[in-house]
Amino acid sequence: MKQFQPGDVIEVKLPGGFAYVQITHNHPAYPEVIRALPGYYKKPPENILELASGQSVFTVMLPLFSAIERGMLEGRKVTSTKVPSSDSTFPTFRIPIRDRQGNVVYWWFWDGEGLNYDANPDAGSENMPLREITTTDTFIERLSATAPC
Structure with a gap:
């Protein structure tokens, strides 16, 4: 099973903009653990590393790499950086x-x-967070509900 790695920051294309998430953990029996970063952006922010150092909006489990690879959502890795200490312990x-x-x-x-x-x-x-594997539709809805920037 292919996965993104902890620290990877992923840009997710949403209707009319972008959201950003960071992989915090991989578990051998579950998909990636993902923290959503604040904001819904019309264009990519200038300092993604600063965005990734901030607070999480929510945390989910989702096979993100697989969902992107299969075309279930559009996204790409934009950088990798240290997971903040507030999210470094497995949730x-x-x-x-x-x-x-x-x-x-x-x-x-x-x-x-x-x-x-x-x-x-x-x-x-x-x-x-609830222990469930989030669907891509729910993931997109939740990302789309974050405050616009």
Whole structure:
């Protein structure tokens, strides 16, 4: 399986502009872990390295290299730079466990190696990404919803 490498910054073409993402991690059993960088640009920004040093908008798992290779979305590697320390640790993903009515009974948390659970997680867990492989359509929607620059 081909993948981008941690640190790679990818320009993703969107309707009417561009968004930028950075690969933070590769996992042997999952696709690339990607952090979305702020902004939706009509033309490429002048300093992509500065953009990549900033905060993440969201984090997802997506087989980005494969999606580009197969033409499911248009993108290209534009540079590679160090992943900021805020995103250098493998993220903890959350997984809802639901009852028959669809109510969340408890949450599993996965850190790339092991699982643990919590029936009453603190509010900080709401910001953790869901452990799912994002579709390209959802990925494009989420990137398109970032603030225009």
